[in-house]
Amino acid sequence: MSLVVAIAILKTRANALVLSALTLAILAWLALVALGLVSSMLRLYEGILGVGDGLVIASKGFSPLTSLVYRGDVEQKLSGIAGLTVEYHLVSLVLVEGRLLVVRGVEGLEGGDCVLIPREVMRELNVSVGDKLLVSSIFTKSVYELRVCGYASSGALETSIELVSEIRGVAPGYYSFIVVKGPQEAIREAVKALGVEPSRQRILGLVVALISRVGNETKISLHEALTEAYISDLGLQRDHVLYFAMAVSLASIAGSAMIGLDTSRRLRDVLRFYRLLGVSKRSLVLSSALVGLLTLIWASLVSITLYNYVNLFSLNLLGYTLRPSFELDHALTVYVALLVMYSAGLIGGVVSEVE
Amino acid sequence: MLFTRRRLYTPLLVGVLPPILISVALLSIPSASSLPVSAPDLDEPVLAISSTTSSRDCYPAGVVEGALLIDNMRVETRLLVVKADASKLLDTLNIARGYSSRSGVALPVKMYESLKGLKVVRVEVDGEIYEYPVTYSWRSNLAFLVDPDLQGPLELNLCIKRRGDLLVDSLVQVERNLLDTALVWIALLIASYTPILYAVFKRVVESIGVDVRVLLELGSSSRSVTLSVYTALVVVYVVTSLYACCLGVVVVYTSWALVGNIIPTPPPTLRPTVLYVLTLYLLVGCLVAIPVSRGVLR
Numbered sequence: 001m002s003l004v005v006a007i008a009i010l011k012t013r014a015n016a017l018v019l020s021a022l023t024l025a026i027l028a029w030l031a032l033v034a035l036g037l038v039s040s041m042l043r044l045y046e047g048i049l050g051v052g053d054g055l056v057i058a059s060k061g062f063s064p065l066t067s068l069v070y071r072g073d074v075e076q077k078l079s080g081i082a083g084l085t086v087e088y089h090l091v092s093l094v095l096v097e098g099r100l101l102v103v104r105g106v107e108g109l110e111g112g113d114c115v116l117i118p119r120e121v122m123r124e125l126n127v128s129v130g131d132k133l134l135v136s137s138i139f140t141k142s143v144y145e146l147r148v149c150g151y152a153s154s155g156a157l158e159t160s161i162e163l164v165s166e167i168r169g170v171a172p173g174y175y176s177f178i179v180v181k182g183p184q185e186a187i188r189e190a191v192k193a194l195g196v197e198p199s200r201q202r203i204l205g206l207v208v209a210l211i212s213r214v215g216n217e218t219k220i221s222l223h224e225a226l227t228e229a230y231i232s233d234l235g236l237q238r239d240h241v242l243y244f245a246m247a248v249s250l251a252s253i254a255g256s257a258m259i260g261l262d263t264s265r266r267l268r269d270v271l272r273f274y275r276l277l278g279v280s281k282r283s284l285v286l287s288s289a290l291v292g293l294l295t296l297i298w299a300s301l302v303s304i305t306l307y308n309y310v311n312l313f314s315l316n317l318l319g320y321t322l323r324p325s326f327e328l329d330h331a332l333t334v335y336v337a338l339l340v341m342y343s344a345g346l347i348g349g350v351v352s353e354v355e
Numbered sequence: 356m357l358f359t360r361r362r363l364y365t366p367l368l369v370g371v372l373p374p375i376l377i378s379v380a381l382l383s384i385p386s387a388s389s390l391p392v393s394a395p396d397l398d399e400p401v402l403a404i405s406s407t408t409s410s411r412d413c414y415p416a417g418v419v420e421g422a423l424l425i426d427n428m429r430v431e432t433r434l435l436v437v438k439a440d441a442s443k444l445l446d447t448l449n450i451a452r453g454y455s456s457r458s459g460v461a462l463p464v465k466m467y468e469s470l471k472g473l474k475v476v477r478v479e480v481d482g483e484i485y486e487y488p489v490t491y492s493w494r495s496n497l498a499f500l501v502d503p504d505l506q507g508p509l510e511l512n513l514c515i516k517r518r519g520d521l522l523v524d525s526l527v528q529v530e531r532n533l534l535d536t537a538l539v540w541i542a543l544l545i546a547s548y549t550p551i552l553y554a555v556f557k558r559v560v561e562s563i564g565v566d567v568r569v570l571l572e573l574g575s576s577s578r579s580v581t582l583s584v585y586t587a588l589v590v591v592y593v594v595t596s597l598y599a600c601c602l603g604v605v606v607v608y609t610s611w612a613l614v615g616n617i618i619p620t621p622p623p624t625l626r627p628t629v630l631y632v633l634t635l636y637l638l639v640g641c642l643v644a645i646p647v648s649r650g651v652l653r
Contacts, residue, residue, distance in 0.1 A: 019550060026547040030540060037536070062522065093525075098405040100525045113496060134404045134418065134435075134511075138521055141448045142494035143402050145418060145433055166494055233391075237618060248380060252544055254373045255551040258366055262554030265561075313540065315532050318525065 005274050005287035009267055010294070016266040020259050021295045024342060025302035027256055031249035031334045032303065033313050036324025038245035041315065042238055045226040046206070048102055048155045048320045049091060051179065053205050055187050056226055057194070058177035060212035063230050065093050065102055065318075069211060071173045077193045083186040087179040090161055092168040093318075095136040097125055101319040103135070104154065105161030113145065115159045116152035121319045140169035155320035177226075194220050249330075250337050260292065260345025267291075268353050281354045288350040292343055300335055363559050370555035371595045371640075372602070374541070374548050378632040379603030381537040385621035387526035397519030400448055404435075404513050414439040415505075416513035418497065423462075424477040424484065425470060432466075434480065434498045437513050441501035445490055447515060458502035459490040467492030481507070538628065545636055552640055556588055556647040567651050577652050585648035592640045600633055 010017065045051070045064050057074055061067030071088060078084060091104040101121065109116070115133065117125075127133060127148055135144045135157075144167065152158045165172065180190050187207065194209050195218070208223040223229035228238040264271075271284050307326065315322040404416060415438040423430040437444065441459040460476055467473075467489075477486050478500060485502075493499055563584070570580055607623050614620050 023547055023550045026543070030544055030547065034540065066522075095401065095403050095521070098403060098407060100521065100528070132418075136402045136404055137494075138401045138518055140494050141400060141402055143404060143435055143497060143499075144495055145435075145497050169494065236385075236621075240614060240618075240620075244380070248377050251373045251377055254369060255548055258369050258551045258554050261366065262550075262557070265554075265557070312543075313536055315529075315536055317529055317532065 003287070003290070005270075005279060005284060006290040006294075008274070009270050009287065009291050012270055013267055016263065017291065017295050020263045021299040021302065023259055024256055024296065024299035024338060025306065027253045028299060028303035028334055028338055029306040029310075031253050031338075032307050032326070032331060033324045034249045034252065035245050035330040035334065036307075036326060037313060037315065037322065038241060039327055039330065040322040040325045041317075042227050042231075042241060043225065043325070044317060044320070044322065045230065047322065048318060049089065049104070049177070049226070050154045051177075051206065051226055053181070054207075055180040055190055056177055056206065056208045057180065058208065058210055058226070058229075060210045060221070060233070061230075062233075064177050064226060065091055068170060068174045068176060069178060071175055071178070073211075074178050077195075078180065078190055081186055081189045081193060084180055084182040084190060087181070088175045089177050089179065090164050090168060090170070090174075091156065091176045092164055093138045094157070094167060095138060096133055096157075099125075099319065100138075102156035103164055103167060104156045104158055105164035106158045107161065109149075109158070109160045112160065112163065113147050114149040115146040115157055116150045117148055117157055118152045118155055118319065120316075120321055121157070122148070122151070124319075135167070137167040137169065140167070142167065142169075157319075191222070196220050196222055246333070249334060253334065253338050253341060256338050256342040257345035260342040260347075261349040263292070263295070263346050264288065264349025264353055267350065271350065271353055275354060281351075284354050285347060285350055289343065289347060292346040296335075296339055296342060299338075304331075363562055366555045366558050367591065367595050368599075370548065370551050371592065372599045374545050374636055375596055375599035375633065376603045376606065377544065378541050378636075379600060379625075379629055380607055381541065382534065382626045382629045382632065383604075383607045383623040384530070384533065384537075386624035387523065387530040389621045389624065390526055391621075397517065397522070399518045400515045401518050401521055402448070402513060403516050403521075404511055406511055411514075412516075413512045413514040414444070415509035416511045417509040418511070419480055421498070421500075422479040423466075423498065424479060425473065429479075430466070432498050433496070434460075434478070434500050435495070435513075436480070436500045436502070436505060436509065438503060438505040438509060439501050439513075440503050441490065444501050444515075454490050456488050456490075458487055458500075458504070460487045460501075461490050461493040461499040463495050463498060464492045466498070534626070534628070538632075541632055542635075545632075545639055549639060549643060552643045553647060556592075556644055557650070559588060559591070560584060560647055560651050564651070571652075581648050581651060584651045585644055588644040588648060589641055592644065593637060596633065596637055596640065600629070 049064065057069060058064050059067040059069045078086065089104065091102055094101055094103050117127070122128065129148050129150060131148050133146050133148060135146050146159065180187065191207065191209065196209065206225060208226050208229045210221045210223065210229050212219045212221070225238065231238070267288060274284060311323065313324060417436050419434050419436055421432060421434045423432055440457050442454050442457060445454045445459065445461065460478060462470070473489050475486055476489050477484050487500065567580055567584065571577065604625060611620060611623050
């Protein structure tokens with residue numbers, strides 16, 4: 001019986017349901033975007049620097065773009081651990097046309113003045129391959145004229161390591177960060193060799209070890225993400241930022257309870273009709289819940305489509321474009337909250353209408 | 356009359372609170388200038404070159420093709436030319452401390468080292484030959500020529516900025532970017548709350564349906580009834596919105612005070628944009644109330 005009533009509701013009140021579903025879809029999309037953007041921001045440096053899994057060793061400071069770590073120190077500590085691959089990365093902040101951008105050193109670039117630029121930055125600076133760029137270092141008072149010789153694969157400008165060390169103004173052996181890769185056991189050994197007590201080790205995916213010197217003493221702090229490791233010094237805790245984003249997202253879909261209540265009002269006539277025909281209250285509530293579930297499924301599909309195809313929200317930081325990232329646990333939280341709030345409104349409304 | 360209907364408070368708050376609370380919270384994120392910026396040598400000068408004009412500590416500049424004439428040797432080079440007093444500019448930049456001449460050339464490090472002891476260099480630009488004292492070397496692939504009497508159009512600007520200011524500027528840019536994105540997001544949220552507001556108003560109006568019918572039967576004109584319902588809706592809506600706004604401010608500052616007790620957290624910055632958003636939301640509500648109040652007669 002519930003199914004018959006549900007089909008009747010879908011046939012007779014399709015317009016009202018479509019409007020409700022559309023509003024729910026936009027609310028869910030906005031909630032997903034808010035969470036996705038914050039998640040992307042919390043991985044800003046990982047994105048710009050192309051850091052994935054492994055042990056990242058860097059120094060404490062304003063950002064990994066400004067701090068330096070000495071190769072010799074790390075090599076000495078990691079010597080004797082088998083199975084490790086060590087990559088040395090040097091990056092610098094530069095000014096191009098008044099814009100602060102990141103330049104990273106890469107191997108195998110021909111010519112001393114060749115620079116690769118991300119497509120979006122190239123468009124923003126209005127330059128093309130073959131043009132010349134004036135690049136000012138923010139660490140030395142130097143200005144370099146570089147030739148654009150192609151597109152960069154990462155989110156930063158790319159040029160030879162030698163040139164980046166000149167721009168950065170550092171002696172050989174100094175790098176921005178060091179990435180150590182290898183089997184779990186070798187990484188665990190490496191963390192131990194850096195001086196972190198075994199009980200404090202969290203070796204899962206990405207591990208960031210920040211070295212800080214207080215006088216002659218060297219301290220190591222472990223973090224789960226590169227951006228998190230640096231923003232905590234600015235007083236911004238990753239968890240607090242995420243909780244804030246979660247609160248904003250859930251608050252933004254709170255209105256879905258009102259949509260549920262309004263949907264029940266729009267179904268009033270149909271419910272009354274079937275009630276007069278002798279359909280039980282329980283069947284009517286069940287049929288309304290079924291209709292609500294279908295509306296929610298449709299809204300979820302539309303919101304995911306909007307999320308994937310409408311690129312309205314992006315942040316441009318240091319020449320790198322951040323787009324909302326999709327995370328399953330965030331999406332589940334949003335949709336479960338939407339289901340709970342909408343259902344509460346709809347069923348509460350239907351119960352009072354039926355009674 | 357509406358203020359006495361306590362059952363209506365919940366839907367009203369559900370319809371009004373979220374967009375305003377969220378707007379207040381998002382537009383109160385800590386200002387970039389309140390963040391503690393720490394990096395070595397924040398006062399060090401940095402050369403910023405761009406084609407846009409800037410205000411303070413800027414000089415006309417350009418990059419030209421030229422040649423250095425040293426004895427019988429001719430070295431082709433690109434020059435960064437700046438129209439400024441060399442003694443002042445090079446001293447500010449720490450390239451040549453105590454340099455007294457008004458013009459001069461700083462050579463790229465490698466070139467300077469290969470021409471060790473060179474005091475004066477002849478520079479050829481656009482076929483004209485000028486003589487300049489060699490000041491010192493600088494890290495670049497360009498020769499750096501500074502002369503206050505440079506002729507010809509210079510299309511660029513060379514500005515001297517503080518490193519610390521640049522880092523703060525980058526944070527300010529992030530803040531501006533975030534706020535712009537937040538405003539678009541809030542605008543869409545307000546738009547998507549329009550049907551919710553309509554539903555809330557509809558519910559409010561339905562709750563006073565009997566009273567309206569009584570008023571009409573007592574002889575009140577339909578026009579005055581509609582107007583009264585509209586006024587009542589707007590008043591209730593404005594009061595609830597203002598309450599939501601105040602609540603938002605209290606929530607933001609209380610949360611900061613609580614979290615700040617555990618971990619040092621930068622203070623929230625309430626921006627005037629909140630008022631524009633509130634005005635927009637009030638306007639949307641006033642517009643939505645029109646069709647709802649007209650529907651009271653049906």
